[in-house]
Amino acid sequence: MTAGLRTEPEPLRAPPPSGEVTLFELITPLIRRWKLVAGTAFAFAVLAAVLLLIQTPVYTAKTTFTPETTTGSGAAGGLAALAGVASQLGLGLSSNSSVSPDFFVKLAGSAEVLRSALTTEFADPSDSRGVPKPLLAILEVEGKSPEERLQRGVIQLRSRIKVTTDKPTGIVTLEVETIDPRLAANVANYLVQLLNKFNLERRQSQSREQRRFTGERLAEAEQDLRAAERAELAFLQRNRDYSSSPMLTFEAGRLARNVQVKQELFLTLSKAHTEARIAEVRDTPVLTVVDSAIAPFRRSRPQRTVGVLIAATVGTLIGIVAAYVVDFRRRAVPEQNPDYFAMREAWAQARREVGSALRRRR
Numbered sequence: 001m002t003a004g005l006r007t008e009p010e011p012l013r014a015p016p017p018s019g020e021v022t023l024f025e026l027i028t029p030l031i032r033r034w035k036l037v038a039g040t041a042f043a044f045a046v047l048a049a050v051l052l053l054i055q056t057p058v059y060t061a062k063t064t065f066t067p068e069t070t071t072g073s074g075a076a077g078g079l080a081a082l083a084g085v086a087s088q089l090g091l092g093l094s095s096n097s098s099v100s101p102d103f104f105v106k107l108a109g110s111a112e113v114l115r116s117a118l119t120t121e122f123a124d125p126s127d128s129r130g131v132p133k134p135l136l137a138i139l140e141v142e143g144k145s146p147e148e149r150l151q152r153g154v155i156q157l158r159s160r161i162k163v164t165t166d167k168p169t170g171i172v173t174l175e176v177e178t179i180d181p182r183l184a185a186n187v188a189n190y191l192v193q194l195l196n197k198f199n200l201e202r203r204q205s206q207s208r209e210q211r212r213f214t215g216e217r218l219a220e221a222e223q224d225l226r227a228a229e230r231a232e233l234a235f236l237q238r239n240r241d242y243s244s245s246p247m248l249t250f251e252a253g254r255l256a257r258n259v260q261v262k263q264e265l266f267l268t269l270s271k272a273h274t275e276a277r278i279a280e281v282r283d284t285p286v287l288t289v290v291d292s293a294i295a296p297f298r299r300s301r302p303q304r305t306v307g308v309l310i311a312a313t314v315g316t317l318i319g320i321v322a323a324y325v326v327d328f329r330r331r332a333v334p335e336q337n338p339d340y341f342a343m344r345e346a347w348a349q350a351r352r353e354v355g356s357a358l359r360r361r362r
Contacts, residue, residue, distance in 0.1 A: 029327035030320060037319035044315025045308050052304045060300035061184035062175045063293035065192055067101055067199070068286045101165040101172050104195055108163045108174060111154050113194050118153045120190060125180035135187065161191070171290060181295035188293035196287040203286060207276050214273035221269050225262040232259050 030037060107113060118139075121132035136153045143149035162175040176188040232255040235242075242248035 029323050033319075033323035033326060036323050036326070037316060040319030040322060041312050041315035044318070045312040048311030049304065049308050052302045052307045055302045056179055057299040058177050058179060058301050059181040059184050059296050059298075060175050060177050061181065061188045061293040061296055062173060062291070063188045063192055064171050064173050064290040065195075065287045066169070066171050066290060067104060068288065101170045104172050105163045105165055107195055107198065108161060108191060109158050113191065113198065114154045114157050114161075115150055116194055117187065117191060118150060118157060122183060122186050122190075125183050138183065174293075176293070177300065181297070185293040185295045192287065192289060199286045211273060211276035214269050214276055218266070218269040218273050221262065221266040225259070225266045228255070228259045228262045231255055 118136040118141075119134055121134055122138060123130040124133045124138055126138075127133075135157070136149060139153060139156060141149050141153040141156060143152050160177045162177075163172065165172045174188055174191060176184045176191070178184040178187065232252075235252060235255055239245075239248050239252070242252050
């Protein structure tokens with residue numbers, strides 16, 4: 001019964017159109033050349049591991065600090081009053097003694113600060129006894145003259161320092177890189193001391209100028225006050241009963257107001273002069289250290305694990321490219337092509353003829 005039934009043959013699947021690359025065609029060269037891909041990745045990883053192992057480790061010490069942004073209430077009031085008096089006299093005097101955090105970013109990389117650090121002695125990490133040596137000698141900076149060594153040292157030390165500031169909080173972060181963790185911490189802490197010393201001397205210099213200014217103005221204000229008081233006293237002695245006369249009453253009020261104004265100016269300058277004298281000899285730090293630098297136990301670079309992983313990734317990509325190149329060459333010159341065999345025979349014959357000609361000449 002079923003012998004007479006005819007089944008329709010299953011239609012053949014059409015091959016992919018020419019020029020279209022399938023996923024299998026992309027994967028096949030990688031599977032066929034997997035040893036090349038894996039070997040390239042392994043070779044790159046081993047080479048990177050060797051190079052990273054022979055590199056000298058670098059340690060980074062970090063310290064954070066914040067500059068003084070406001071002064072005490074009494075000092076702030078005195079400076080504000082002094083600034084008002086100076087403006088009345090036609091002189092410019094700022095009542096704000098705070099310093100922007102960006103100022104310390106520039107100051108930390110200045111030649112003056114770096115030169116002072118280079119000439120300061122630190123414990124030499126290469127000496128087991130820890131004999132102090134100038135930082136310039138520890139960094140092994142070379143030069144034909146001491147000045148050239150200092151200039152080269154400034155450039156090298158500046159490249160080892162990184163200073164950043166956090167705008168919202170005003171906290172300044174200072175990082176120092178050296179080959180020894182303790183040296184990095186010592187240099188970072190010393191740089192903060194230099195910044196504080198520079199700023200403290202700057203504050204004291206400003207206070208010295210303020211003391212000089214207030215001293216001169218205080219002497220003049222005292223003379224003006226004494227003159228106004230003498231004028232008022234002389235008027236009162238001449239006019240013991242001035243309340244009955246409108247003109248005399250007006251003159252008495254004017255002289256009293258003049259004395260009051262001179263007295264207020266004298267008291268303001270006297271207070272500002274006293275505060276300036278105190279600020280001139282004040283040695284309190286103007287930087288608040290949030291975190292002091294400590295010797296790091298972990299190197300900052302080279303990061304060997306990350307470096308090996310990156311090298312292995314690059315090696316894998318190069319191995320994949322090499323696998324496709326080899327497969328392309330195999331397809332470009334197939335051994336089944338008759339023209340290829342003809343070319344090989346012609347090349348072999350040409351070599352034989354050239355060889356026989358050279359032998360005959362000998």
